[in-house]
Amino acid sequence: MKAPLTKIKRIYRNSRISRKLFLAFSLMIAIPAIAVSFLFIRFKETQLYEEAMAAGSSHVSRLDERLRGRMNMVENASSTALIQKAFIDFIHSNMRADGLRLVKFRQNQFEQMHNMIKSNESIDELSFYVDNPDLYEIWPEIYHYDRFWPQDYWVSLREEGGSAYRLFALKDGEHTLSYYRLVRLQGQQNKHPSIMEIRIGHGKFFSDLLEETGGDFFSVVMDGKDPSRFVYNPEHSFAANAGEDLQNILARIHGQLDMLQEKSPIKVEAGDHTYYAIYRYIAPLNAYVVDVASHQALMEGPRSWYVWVVAITLCVLLMMLLLVSHTTRRIFRRLNRVLASMRKVRQGQLDAKIDTGLGENEAGDEIDEVAVSYNNMLDEIKRLMTQVVDKQLIAKNAQLHSLHSQINSHFLYNALESIRMLAEVQRQPAIADALVSLGSLLRYSMKWRSDTVALGEELANIQSYVRFINFMEGSSFELTADLPQDVLRYAIPKMCMQPIVENAVHHAAPRGGSVRIEIAVRVENDSLLLVEIRDDGAGVDPQALADLQAVLQGDSDTPIVASKNGLGLENVHKRLQLHYGKSCGLGIDSVQGSYTCVTIRLPWENENLGGW
Template sequence: MRAVIRKMIGKLVISVGGLPLQIKLIAAYIGVILVPVVLFSIYTFQQLYNNTLLEMTRKNEFALDSELKDILNNMEIMERTAQLAVSDRAVLNYLTSSRELEAEELVNFNMNTFPNLQHLLYSNPKVSHIRLFTNNPHVKEIWPVIFREERIYDKHWLPKVSARNGMTWWEIYSGPEDILRTGEAGSLEQASYISLLREVQAAEGVKGGIVQIDMELEDFSPKTFGSLQNGESRMLVFSRDGEAYFHPDSILPGSITAVAVREQLRMHAGSKRGSIRFSIKGQPYLGLYRTIDGPDVYLVNVVSLEPVLSDIRGRRNQLVVIVVVLIAFLSLISYGLHALILRQLTTLRDSMKQAHEGNFTVRIPVYGQGEIAELARHFRRMLSKIKELIAEAVEKQAAAKEAELNSLKNQIDSHFLYNTLENLKMMAEVQGQYPLSDALTSLGSMMRYSFQWSADFVTLADELRHIRNYMALMNIRYDDRLRLEVNVPEELLAHSVLKMSLQPIVENAVKHGWKPEHVGKKQFTVRIQAGKHDGSLHILITDNGTGMPEWRLNEVNAALRTGDEELQRPMDAASRSSTQGIGLRNVQKRIRLHCGEDYGIHVDSRQGSSTTVHMVLPQNILAKGGDQDDQAADCG
């Protein structure tokens, strides 16, 4: 997956890279304006939406809490009415009478006690019914308050009221206003009520009956069943059975149904009060709910958020249109300005194409002091420099041809010298001058080794062979006072070293470590050792010469580390003659040039005793080696 994404990004970068500069500038200009505007718009409209939602929530919560307060007040009215209805001792005596009352007693109850119950009913306009039900056979029904309990035997709530032992039970139901009316159910006037139901205890263990206080739901919850609600919100009351009650002529906002609201409450309502946000058929809604203890019902206010979102979307779309029109207008202006600014750059591009085709005499018009004008001037200078370099290259090519001819001539001269030395060697052998013959052999080998420079690296065996030839020639001068000791393991002889890197060190030891005062006193010995350590090739070149003082040793090593010109002086400070040939400094520079700063040479010396040059090289084995067959090597 990542590879596919990288490939797509690569193609996009290539496609964008192929566009003209003017188009890229316009695209960048649009991006610089569009991205901040889009981010700002998203943030602004999100804040607007949140603030509007918060305001709507507060507004509808206030309405919901106001309605909840009215409901609690109505519940208190119903409870107080129920308490007053059964608190009259005469009423309880009538309900629990163990005999049928005489006519005089009935008239007295009807004239003195029953009017109190009627007054209680008519003094509370919100209370629809006050009903007392009794199963006492001695009690006569007095409409519209006192009834026989057999009239409610078919009510599903009767067992629940009886099981609560005098505790209040609330029930919501739909039914006729007058239970005394008979006829078809469809002919009865239906209404929705909330009832307070409670058993009346006349004395301990004696049931006096059941009191029922009814209040129509439109009085109980006036805002829920009122006609003044707007079309964006609607209050509902859900009973404990999940039945929804609301104004019969009202329409729920949007395309929502009471069943859908009930399901959302069932899934998301987790406390007695709160709010939920949900969507039905793509329409967003806000649901605010309160739980009413006692009736065990939900009071819900459902608010449609679609009008709010539509308004915000309208503003957003209006802003988008304005921004697009503005960007298009500004892009046209920018396109024209860029065309004027980049005109000289276009001219410069065409001139570069002509130069690419080989026309270095093209003239570039330069005007103004801007960056493009400066670029054009630099390009003109570059064309002039190219023409100079072409002429110089032609001259160098001619010089290289001449140098090649001279090299061929020198090669012919070298062969003449080799042949001459070979003839002299043969003459010395014929005359029995064998030391002279050996010296001529050594000299010829050294000349071939020095003149034939086909590569920078040779094997350690080749370099040691060259050193032996050098020591053999120097022993002719010093009457065999020089001794060379080589202690190199066989497996290291094939390792590569820089050509002419060991011989200058040995030559330096002989020239500056061997003094006339040593003649006749001791033999001058140069010892060469080699080994491997920490992945590197270590070579030690030690002599038993005069050494050097500590100050001079520090000076030499400091110069080797920094590449200072001080090493061009001889290591013996007493001598003022300049060093001839390739010195220690050049060896150090060559090693670091080919192998890196981690490699090189270091000098240790004790005055009057010895001097040791420690050389560190990378381990590398050449494919083959020999006296005259130098092989190139890579130091890694």
């Protein structure tokens, strides 16, 4: 707890005076006003929630009453159909025995039943399924029982008292509600009882429910057993806003519905939103009528109040900021001149002195005293900087003089060329080739036309070095580098590969031994060029390898001394990271007695490469 307080005190101490005054005014005025406003909005949210729940409960009750009234109408229609005893008797008799009797049935009993169905707007279809082998299926209202599915449904219907509703019809009931009723139990064995089915489309039966009311609640009729089956208006704004999450929302609500103890409202979480549901259980339908509302939609009004409070508060704070800024600017105008001069000095303008406006014998106040002392300090800094620059110029001139006094490089090249020709005349090709390699090494190391060279030039210099070492030490080092032509033209920093090959030569094998050195390149993530230099020598001691990797990864502050382990790579690594960033540099991997592999990471974009 002490550390955060100390940090806050430090931030406050380093803040400008105008900010401190602004913070004081905010604590005294703005914050209390915001707190009171938010408390008032929370009170309004609670009040709005209670009113919405009461309205939703009333709406669900009205829907429950309407649905039960429509079910009564359906049941009355079925009773009216069943009292047509002549019709019922005929469809259970031998309809094929007498054609004249069939015609009279069509003109009388059937016509009466058909007109009754057409005149009743509460139903769409009325069908009878009769287990009668002598039945004629010549009208859409009369079917043989074989067409009914499932065949044994009459058992369940009998157990339910002879009649039952299905929110989704047994056959093709995706958008249809059905009412089933036993008509007559047959006396003969192996015969099914007759069943009457009344079908009503969901759009007609739930017409009031499915209307777009524009309110906050979304009405749904849910199947009591199957949480995936429900009836709702897909054009309602709630369904459109929920989109693919609607199924998940309704499934979560269905999991909390209780037919024995109605707990309204219930609350569910789906995604980042909260939803409330008020419901009633309709026993004949074995379904629930549910009103669902989104917490976000219910609190849309109070949420807009939050925006208004925040906007007004920001305006007040802005006005306070302007007032404080204007006041402090007038009070600390001269101090601001001191601060402005300091900022210019930080940018390198050492001549940014403060104009005090004082006369020769005027002392001024405390701020003027600070300004005068500050001007004197700038004069002293400029004098000391001039002195340092003069010393550097003297040292640089001494270095140039020393360079001019050294042996002329052309003289050295000519001397080597003369010795090489003498070796060839005396038939000493090994000595001649060694002198060629030595000359190439000296010319490459002393000639710096640019800070970068083509990878092919660096490779040629390394090949000359290996040939010269083989001659001098009688070794048989083998260098292989099968690189693409376009990579050989790639610009790399000069002398970045030479120290790595030297390490392999001096430390990979005992004197006079044989080591194979392979150079390969690859591109990683289209951003880095990786140059891998691998030898099959003795490898690196595990402890020395761990120390070196720690230095290359920045995990250790202790530098590795090249004279102790012969791995002078840290200098190359730091120079690469200094110019190309932390993503570039060297990496090393080795197994003692097997191999050592050093990887150079360079930026793949050639134009990003610079020199040392």
